[in-house]
Amino acid sequence: MREEETVTCESLKNKLLGRTEKxxxxxxxxxxxxxxxxxxxxxxxxxxxxxxxxxxxxxxxxxxxxxxxxxxxxxxxxxxxxxxxxxxxxxxxxxxxxxxxxxxxxxxxxxxxxxxxNGWIEKDPFINYHSKFKEVTRVFLNELEIEAVFSKDFKNEGLSLVRDIFLFSCFTGFMIFLRDCNTKTLTTFNP
The missing domain is CATH 1.10.150 (DNA polymerase; domain 1)
Structure with missing residues (x-):
């Protein structure tokens, strides 16, 4: 009890016989x-x-x-x-x-x-523990935010490339979103 260990028959026997448990x-x-x-x-x-x-x-x-x-x-x-x-x-x-x-x-x-x-512990401490993932709602960029990214001038070519790839994914995702909303015409954003 002083060592805050769970006492089992095997651990008690090992203690009495002087064997140390791994x-x-x-x-x-x-x-x-x-x-x-x-x-x-x-x-x-x-x-x-x-x-x-x-x-x-x-x-x-x-x-x-x-x-x-x-x-x-x-x-x-x-x-x-x-x-x-x-x-x-x-x-x-x-x-x-x-x-x-x-x-x-x-x-x-x-x-x-x-x-x-592996039999190293007998009791599962997770038996009464409960936690759940919460649904996360993703927020989409609006046209003004996309336009701000589009007009941002980067001095670094690498960042400009990242911006262009990001915008490409935004535009293609935006088009798919509009198509999924059953719009009659497929519009694209032209900054």
Whole structure:
């Protein structure tokens, strides 16, 4: 109880016999997952997926220092309260919005499922934890905003090219949008 460890028959037996149980720590397990994922880039995973998991690992490391003043934690100590505190950290200290917070916690959930599958932890801390993605409404540029981008003069050729590609995608998307609205005539924007 003093060590805040879950007592099981096996752990009690090992303690009485003087055997030390191997401590499984969260950060090496998370890092091993990311290393395996990196080897599967282009085969099973996209590079962006790995980037999200690396960011999740970084936020988890920062959270451990923020909450526990420690660089790692035994996976058996991860519980419902840990998840709630992690979510609070993401929303307050990292200024993450709802969907970003949910995604980072979901990534941590995959690591926890790996631990459960390997028998390293018995109880899933996510059992009573619920979070949902919120629908995001995309705001489209209006004609004045597109015209402002069109008339912007960049000194850098690279930025001018990016502007032109962006405008091309706006114009083609704008035309598709008008067609989807069942308009009789297909109009384009000519600044």
């Amino acid at each position: 401590q499984r720590m969260l950060i090496p397990i998370f890092q091993d997952h990311n290393n395996r994922m990196e080897k599967l880039i282009g085969k099973e995973f996209a590079k962006g997926t790995l980037t999200h998991y690396k960011t999740s690992l970084s936020h988890t490391e920062e959270f451990l220092v923020w909450k526990y003043n420690n660089s790692d934690i035994n996976i058996r100590r991860i519980n419902y309260a840990f998840l709630n505190d992690f979510e609070l950290f993401l929303r307050t200290e990292k200024s993450c919005k709802n969907n970003s917070s949910v995604k980072y916690i979901k990534n941590l959930g995959k690591i926890i499922r790996i631990c459960i599958a």
